Amino acid sequence: MKESAAEFVILGLLSYTSMTGYDINKAVKTRMSSFWDIGYGQIYPTLRMLEKDAYVTKKVEIKENGPNRKVYSVTNKGTKKLQEWLMKPAKPEIFRLEALLKIAFGEQVPKHVIIKHIEELRARTAEKLENLIFLEKEVNAHLSDDEGYFFGLLPVLLGINIYRSSIEWADAATKMIEERKQKEGNVR
Amino acid sequence: MKESAAEFVILGLLSYTSMTGYDINKAVKTRMSSFWDIGYGQIYPTLRMLEKDAYVTKKVEIKENGPNRKVYSVTNKGTKKLQEWLMKPAKPEIFRLEALLKIAFGEQVPKHVIIKHIEELRARTAEKLENLIFLEKEVNAHLSDDEGYFFGLLPVLLGINIYRSSIEWADAATKMIEERKQKEGNVR
DNA sequence: AATGACATGTAAGAGGTTACATGATTGT
DNA sequence: ACAATCATGTAACCTCTTACATGTCATT
Numbered sequence: 001m002k003e004s005a006a007e008f009v010i011l012g013l014l015s016y017t018s019m020t021g022y023d024i025n026k027a028v029k030t031r032m033s034s035f036w037d038i039g040y041g042q043i044y045p046t047l048r049m050l051e052k053d054a055y056v057t058k059k060v061e062i063k064e065n066g067p068n069r070k071v072y073s074v075t076n077k078g079t080k081k082l083q084e085w086l087m088k089p090a091k092p093e094i095f096r097l098e099a100l101l102k103i104a105f106g107e108q109v110p111k112h113v114i115i116k117h118i119e120e121l122r123a124r125t126a127e128k129l130e131n132l133i134f135l136e137k138e139v140n141a142h143l144s145d146d147e148g149y150f151f152g153l154l155p156v157l158l159g160i161n162i163y164r165s166s167i168e169w170a171d172a173a174t175k176m177i178e179e180r181k182q183k184e185g186n187v188r
Numbered sequence: 189m190k191e192s193a194a195e196f197v198i199l200g201l202l203s204y205t206s207m208t209g210y211d212i213n214k215a216v217k218t219r220m221s222s223f224w225d226i227g228y229g230q231i232y233p234t235l236r237m238l239e240k241d242a243y244v245t246k247k248v249e250i251k252e253n254g255p256n257r258k259v260y261s262v263t264n265k266g267t268k269k270l271q272e273w274l275m276k277p278a279k280p281e282i283f284r285l286e287a288l289l290k291i292a293f294g295e296q297v298p299k300h301v302i303i304k305h306i307e308e309l310r311a312r313t314a315e316k317l318e319n320l321i322f323l324e325k326e327v328n329a330h331l332s333d334d335e336g337y338f339f340g341l342l343p344v345l346l347g348i349n350i351y352r353s354s355i356e357w358a359d360a361a362t363k364m365i366e367e368r369k370q371k372e373g374n375v376r
Numbered sequence: 377a378a379t380g381a382c383a384t385g386t387a388a389g390a391g392g393t394t395a396c397a398t399g400a401t402t403g404t
Numbered sequence: 405a406c407a408a409t410c411a412t413g414t415a416a417c418c419t420c421t422t423a424c425a426t427g428t429c430a431t432t
Binding site for chain 1: 197200219220224267270273278281287290297301305308309339349353354356357360368
């Protein structure tokens with residue numbers, strides 16, 4: 001038995017409420033995209049495996065046209081598995097920022113290319129920040145009557161912190177590059 | 189041919205100075221670990237491919253005992269390839285923070301488990317932050333006589349920003365958990 | 377009439393990690 | 405004497421992404 005993180009993403013989400021594979025995909029994209037992602041290529045096969053090993057059960061809603069809707073729920077065995085995983089130490093963080101790779105080698109290309117990479121990174125970040133701020137409000141509204149979302153809020157808050165400081169960096173970095181350009185211009 | 193980021197990490201590092209595979213590994217670990225990582229399992233095979241396609245050349249230092257030292261350098265063709273890649277838009281950022289996955293599902297386990305995850309995450313982050321602060325000083329010292337490291341400094345500054353705000357989050361999150369009124373039911 | 381949301385899935389391959397194998401040299 | 409660093413590499417395995425395939429229903 002493997003034990004990839006994808007299993008626990010699914011088990012964890014199902015621990016809130018029963019869902020279809022489609023729902024799981026949506027939930028991951030809206031609620032976890034700032035720190036983890038999985039797609040259908042992982043979701044459907046993993047769901048089948050989890051069911052085979054009795055960590056989840058499914059209820060099929062038969063539809064004459066189109067694919068049957070399959071609603072999955074965690075079992076006690078699945079909850080136990082999730083809890084055991086939760087108690088083990090987490091693996092180290094992995095960051096892959098291709099944009100920074102390009103920025104780091106900026107010496108090799110004209111400055112405007114790098115400024116554009118920074119701008120694009122900033123734009124992607126600003127968009128994610130907006131989403132998280134929206135999510136934060138939503139969760140906070142929920143929180144007053146349902147404490148069950150408290151822990152889900154923490155990663156959102158970290159994301160907001162990180163994205164905010166990334167945007168500050170982007171603005172400072174752009175300035176640094178432009179000021180450097182002026183320096184060289186004065187020398188000539 | 190494929191075009192994975194690993195190639196460009198290597199090409200980019202070699203654009204500063206000629207290196208062995210071992211050196212590349214070290215350089216990645218010390219200078220890029222906050223936004224990208226590759227290991228020997230990618231370095232040696234990629235180096236061979238790059239050489240085959242004339243993007244790099246190698247000079248072999250023969251040693252009677254142990255493996256020969258192979259020093260790689262970029263060719264003009266390699267520099268061109270790197271520049272072309274640098275001008276293309278970067279792929280979206282990927283963050284994989286298993287710790288946050290565990291924290292998000294904290295409802296399922298006693299709160300001390302989650303506090304521990306946060307503490308461990310904080311410790312890992314603090315260590316990386318120290319490394320980056322050290323790196324920053326080193327690069328800044330270099331920068332006065334060699335402008336060639338300027339762009340390498342930018343990712344370091346982002347890392348410092350991100351790690352600092354992560355540490356602030358960790359402290360706030362721990363407090364939030366400790367001060368929270370515990371509801372009965374889900375806690376073991 | 378078109379778009380987007382709902383809903384299922386597979387197959388191939390790219391990308392990345394880990395464990396293994398080997399051994400000299402340099403510093404404490 | 406022991407540990408760390410220098411130095412090469414492979415093979416198996418796992419993980420993840422991408423492209424494909426199909427079709428309904430609700431909204432604009």
